[in-house]
Amino acid sequence: MHTVHGRRPAAPTIAAMTPRELTPREIVAELDKYIIGQADAKRAVAIAVRNRWRRQRLEGDLACEVSPRNIIMIGPTGVGKTEIARRLSRLVDAPFIKVEATKFTEVGYHGRDVDSMIRDLLDLAIKMVRTEQAETVKARAQEAVEQRLVSILLGREPSAGGYVSADESEMGGEETSRTTRDRMLERLRQGVFDDREIELTMRETQSIPLFGGMGPDQLDPGVSSMLEQLMPTRHKMRKVSVREARRLLLEEETDKLIDRDKMIQQAINRTEQSGIIFLDEIDKIAASAKGSSAGADVSRQGVQRDLLPIVEGSSVATRHGMVQTDHILFIAAGAFHSATVSDLMPELQGRFPIRVELAGLTRDDFIRILREPEHSLLKQQQALLGTEGLTIEIEEDAIDAMADIAARANATMENIGARRLMTIVERLFEKISFEAPDMPARGETRVRITAAMVGEELESIVADEDLSRFVL
Numbered sequence: 001m002h003t004v005h006g007r008r009p010a011a012p013t014i015a016a017m018t019p020r021e022l023t024p025r026e027i028v029a030e031l032d033k034y035i036i037g038q039a040d041a042k043r044a045v046a047i048a049v050r051n052r053w054r055r056q057r058l059e060g061d062l063a064c065e066v067s068p069r070n071i072i073m074i075g076p077t078g079v080g081k082t083e084i085a086r087r088l089s090r091l092v093d094a095p096f097i098k099v100e101a102t103k104f105t106e107v108g109y110h111g112r113d114v115d116s117m118i119r120d121l122l123d124l125a126i127k128m129v130r131t132e133q134a135e136t137v138k139a140r141a142q143e144a145v146e147q148r149l150v151s152i153l154l155g156r157e158p159s160a161g162g163y164v165s166a167d168e169s170e171m172g173g174e175e176t177s178r179t180t181r182d183r184m185l186e187r188l189r190q191g192v193f194d195d196r197e198i199e200l201t202m203r204e205t206q207s208i209p210l211f212g213g214m215g216p217d218q219l220d221p222g223v224s225s226m227l228e229q230l231m232p233t234r235h236k237m238r239k240v241s242v243r244e245a246r247r248l249l250l251e252e253e254t255d256k257l258i259d260r261d262k263m264i265q266q267a268i269n270r271t272e273q274s275g276i277i278f279l280d281e282i283d284k285i286a287a288s289a290k291g292s293s294a295g296a297d298v299s300r301q302g303v304q305r306d307l308l309p310i311v312e313g314s315s316v317a318t319r320h321g322m323v324q325t326d327h328i329l330f331i332a333a334g335a336f337h338s339a340t341v342s343d344l345m346p347e348l349q350g351r352f353p354i355r356v357e358l359a360g361l362t363r364d365d366f367i368r369i370l371r372e373p374e375h376s377l378l379k380q381q382q383a384l385l386g387t388e389g390l391t392i393e394i395e396e397d398a399i400d401a402m403a404d405i406a407a408r409a410n411a412t413m414e415n416i417g418a419r420r421l422m423t424i425v426e427r428l429f430e431k432i433s434f435e436a437p438d439m440p441a442r443g444e445t446r447v448r449i450t451a452a453m454v455g456e457e458l459e460s461i462v463a464d465e466d467l468s469r470f471v472l
Contacts, residue, residue, distance in 0.1 A: 021053055022049070022050070022091060022092075023050065024043065024046035024047050024049075024050050025046075027042070027045070027046035027049060027050070027088075027091060028042045028043060028046050030087070030091055031045075031046075031084060031087055031088070031091075033373065033374050034083065034087050034373050034374060034375070035080045035083050035084060035087065035373075036080075036361075036365055036368045036369045036372060036373070037080070037359065037361070037365055037368075038075075038079065038080045038084065038358050038359070040356050040357070040358075041073055041075075041080070041081070041084055041356045041358050042084065044071050044073075044354055044356045045071060045084060045088055045331060047069075048068065048069050048070075048071055048329055048331070048354070049088070049091075049092055049276075049329075051066075051068070051069060052068065052273075052274065052327075052329060055327070056273060064326075067313070067326065067327070068327055068328065068329040068330070069329075069353055069354050070311065070329065070330040070331070070332070070351055070352045070353065070354065071330075071331045071332070071352065071354045071355075071356060072282070072331075072332040072333070072334075072341065072352040072354070072355050072356070073331070073332070073333040073334075073356050073357075073358055074333075074334065074335075074336050074341065074355065074356070074357045074358065075333075075335065075357060075358025075359070075360070076335050076337075076358075076360050076415055076417060077335050077415075077416055077417055077419070078361070078415075078416045078417020078418045078419040078420070079358045079359065079360060079361055079417045079418070080358060080417075080418070081280070081333040081358060082098070082278075082280060082333065085098055085278035085280070085331060085333070086098070088276075088278075089276075089278075092274075092276065094270070094274035094275065094276060095121050095122075095124045095125040095128060095267075095270060095271050095274060095275045095276070096124075096275075096276045096277075096278070097117065097120055097121050097124055097276075097277055097278070098278040098280060099117045099120070099277065099278070099279060099280065100280050100281050101279055101280065101281045101282045101284055101285045101303070101307075101332075101334075102281050102284045102285070104116075104117075104285075104303050104306070104307075113306065114303065114306045114307050114310055115306075115310070115316050115317075117277055117279075117310075118271075118310065118316040118318065118323055118325060118328075119316070119318045119319075121271055121275050121277060121328070122267060122268065122271045122318050122320060122323055125267035125268070125270045125271045125275070126263065126264060126267040126320070128267070128270070129263050129266045129267045129270065130258065130263055133258050133259075133263055134254045134258065137254060137257040137258060138254070140253075140257055141250055141253040141254045141257055142250065142253075144253040144256075144257075145246055145249040145250050145253050146185060146188060146189070147185075148249055148253075149188055149193075149198075149242060149245060149246065149249070150181055150184045150185050150188060152198050152199075152200075152245075153184060153188070153193060153196075153198065153242075154180070154181070154184060188242070193242045194241065194242050194243040195241055195242070195243070196241065196242050197239055197240065197241055197242075198239070198240065198241075198242060198245055199237055199238070199239055200237070200238050200239075200240055200245055200248065200249070201236070201237050201238075202236055202238055202248060202252075203252070264320045264321070267320075268320065268321055268323055271323055271328070272323060272324045272325075272326075272327060272328070273327055275328040275329070276328070276329045276330075276331065277328060277329070277330050277331070278331045278332075278333070279330055279331070279332040279333070280332075280333050280334075281333075281334055282332040282333065282334040282344075283334030283335055283336040283337070283338075283339050284300075284334070285300045285303045285304055285307075285344075286300065286304075286334075286336070286339035286340070286341075286343040286344050301345070304344060304345045304348050305345070307348065308345065308347055308348050308351070310325050311325070311330050311348065311351040311352075312347075312351055313325055313326030313327075314326075330351075330352070332352055341355065360415065360417070361410075361417050361418055362407065363403050363404060363406075363407040364403075365418075366402070366403035366406045366407060366418070366421060367399060367400060367403040369418055369421060370399050370402060370403065370421065371399060377421055377422060377425045378394055378399070378425065381425060381429050382394075384433075385429075385432065385433065385436055385447075388436040388437055388439070388440065389439075389440040389445055390432075390436055390439060390440070390444075390445060390446070390447055391445060391446045391447070392432075392447050392449065393446065393447070393448045393449065394448075394449040395448065395449060395450050395451065397450065397451035398449045398450050398451045398453065398454050400451070401451040401454040401455060402421070402424055402425070402428070402454055402458075405424055405454070405458050405459070406420045406421050406424055409424075424458060427457065427458060428449070428453075428454060428457050428458065431457075432447060
């Protein structure tokens, strides 16, 4: 562990704010487009996200004292816990990662330590900030790329490492006069040379080797940073088209124009003030009161102990610097079939003050899931088969029949919630998907899905309980 206690987090800055200042009502409305029901969970995450914006409007010490209202979502599998997190990540313009609690182990055991999720969150924030800064320097980078491509096309020998600077590119000569360069540049912009092959010398940084089966993310951040500096930069000659060279050189020129130190500092600030971590399968690290193997319980308790300081607020060492976790929002979720929330350490329970229980899905919910979302499973199938020239029409009774079968299958077998619908839809369309490429040639361009067809394809499987366990 590389966590440090006691340091007071810096006051948030306006630069760390989320540009998309969605209200709770707007967030719930967006989630409603893709997720059926679970109003309590949607409201909880919407309020938590909005509270972050509110805190960033506060000043001085008060802003530092307002801690995030971490959430724990409880509900059976397939009811929308992970989907809420997935959709939320697209709504908020903030660093957001989803991690599985089961991949962490106590320090000293084989596996990833919990600090790695903060490092992953920071890496994501760095990518976000780099993308934003790349847009601001895009015009200058494109101009530099064009000058380099003109020099290469005119046959100028590149300097060491294959690099031709903009200044070098503009240096005149008998064979590369200003007029010649201008004509070449104009033709380059017109796409005349896009398919021509040229040779590029690209810089390649070698990856850090594995030590005793450990990857770079499992090494001490200081050791990892030192090894990165020790690894030599290699140059590799590549033959590529001008079109591909434009893309490769744009990345290289963009990196030269971006202030890396400023980018990292902005990313750390954004991680600390706006970061969100969705911790899935948290019930798997709860030590069940019903009893389990002693070794497993030791590891689970260890993960909880390691997780506690990060959720409480501490400093985590990364290769880019220290990251404060005091204001990172944690949203945990778990089915809690064989354990309960009370099986978690009391201190960890206290760091998740908001608990939301998600209800199991019913037949009516399945009908709405098939009909209402913008990109429902049935709409996806219609779009996929539409690429083969087929028009798929689905009767309302057929949707009811699919919901009936899903509800019955969940009742008689393991309840996997809405995931059952995916299995049923795939099974229903299996034959059509196989025949689809050949159907238009036979004059079959329209397929109607009826309740009778659903029954014919699926009823026999549901009736045979042993077979349904394998198929559905």
